Amino acid sequence: MFDHPSYDHHEGVHFFEDETSGFKAIIAIHSTALGPAAGGCRMWNYETGEQALRDALRLSQGMSFKNAMAGLPLGGGKAVIWGNSKTDKSPALFEAFGRAIESLNGDYYTAEDVGIDTSDMAIVATQTSYVAGLDTGAAASGDPSPVTATGVYRGIKACCERAFGNGDLSGRTIAVQGVGSVGGYLCDHLAKEGAKLLIADIDQDELNAVAGRTGAEIVAPEAIYDAEADVFSPNALGAILNPGTLDRLKAKVVAGGANNQLATPEMGEALRHKGILYAPDYVINGGGIINVAAEISGEYSRDWVMSKLDVMIDTLGQVLDEALSADEPTYLVSERIARSRIAAAPSR
Ligand code: NAD
Numbered sequence: 001m002f003d004h005p006s007y008d009h010h011e012g013v014h015f016f017e018d019e020t021s022g023f024k025a026i027i028a029i030h031s032t033a034l035g036p037a038a039g040g041c042r043m044w045n046y047e048t049g050e051q052a053l054r055d056a057l058r059l060s061q062g063m064s065f066k067n068a069m070a071g072l073p074l075g076g077g078k079a080v081i082w083g084n085s086k087t088d089k090s091p092a093l094f095e096a097f098g099r100a101i102e103s104l105n106g107d108y109y110t111a112e113d114v115g116i117d118t119s120d121m122a123i124v125a126t127q128t129s130y131v132a133g134l135d136t137g138a139a140a141s142g143d144p145s146p147v148t149a150t151g152v153y154r155g156i157k158a159c160c161e162r163a164f165g166n167g168d169l170s171g172r173t174i175a176v177q178g179v180g181s182v183g184g185y186l187c188d189h190l191a192k193e194g195a196k197l198l199i200a201d202i203d204q205d206e207l208n209a210v211a212g213r214t215g216a217e218i219v220a221p222e223a224i225y226d227a228e229a230d231v232f233s234p235n236a237l238g239a240i241l242n243p244g245t246l247d248r249l250k251a252k253v254v255a256g257g258a259n260n261q262l263a264t265p266e267m268g269e270a271l272r273h274k275g276i277l278y279a280p281d282y283v284i285n286g287g288g289i290i291n292v293a294a295e296i297s298g299e300y301s302r303d304w305v306m307s308k309l310d311v312m313i314d315t316l317g318q319v320l321d322e323a324l325s326a327d328e329p330t331y332l333v334s335e336r337i338a339r340s341r342i343a344a345a346p347s348r
Helices: 049-069 091-102 118-124 145-164 181-192 204-214 221-226 265-273 287-296 302-326 330-343
Strands: 012-018 023-031 041-044 075-082 173-177 196-200 231-234
Touching: 012 049, 012 091, 023 049, 023 091, 041 049, 049 075, 049 287, 049 330, 075 091, 091 118, 145 181, 145 231, 145 287, 145 302, 173 181, 173 221, 181 196, 181 204, 196 204, 196 221, 265 330, 287 302, 302 330
Parallel strands: 041 075, 173 196, 173 231
Antiparallel strands: 012 023, 023 075
């Protein structure tokens, strides 16, 4: 573990299994310096346990940076459940997950991520109180993805302001990869402002639904990298900015909600070299965790969430401006700020 390429001084990496329900999961806690670790739960049918571990390590580190950049009193953690979210879910599996979280005594709060919805979280909540993104309860915040999408939409405008001298999206062509929860709500915002949308997904139903209500043009999943677009917005899975895709991008801006978009840090430098402005994923997609943080605080307030979203967009602007004026890659500037915020936290 200590030699793993994605290990970054994580405070704890916990492995869980419940044979009866088929539950297998990793909960990685990267840092609790700023507060209890918080980050969603992903359910994915990994080919190997090594892939699940890598995802848990990278995603939990990303949550530390995300929470620090959003100015939240939360550290970074993430859970990955190894299984097929379409066929392997059961109440017993999510009860086992709830017990696993409870055993960590409040060091980790969970919520929804890819493959998980609010009905799953409701089962988790029967076993532990360290869960957010619920539909019911005094401070329930529900599905975080609409707030994530609002943040991504505003972040795209902030990027366009810098890249094109104008944040108005009417008439801009935007290629959206993944039109699930975040990508779908994002397309609604973009279409409302008059952007021309090219969308790709591997789920035909999602594609038809989004194209039907926004007038978007459907593009084959692999072709989205070659799309003639001003903005490329990844909203599916990670590592899509890699040596096989980078040279195909025509956009001047890459800004989307997906986590871990850069396959390696060098890709961030390669984007800068190509003159593409990249919005660091964990800065632009912090809206969902802001919504979750309101619930964790015990008192949900929409005004508080929106004011935090304003701060998040200001922070993104600072990262972009600092990177552009120093001719540095944006990922490096944001990581430096995030790490310094974590290092400056008073000991808890
Ligand atoms: P989701 O499962 O609702 O949507 C993901 C979509 O991507 C699905 O429609 C899926 O079919 C599609 N997809 C998968 N592989 C694809 C491929 N190869 N090409 C094109 N499309 C593909 O998940 P979501 O909640 O919308 O999350 C999307 C991304 O945003 C994830 O990386 C997630 O970690 C990140 N994120 C989500 C939130 C949130 O609030 N939900 C917050 C922050 C970050």
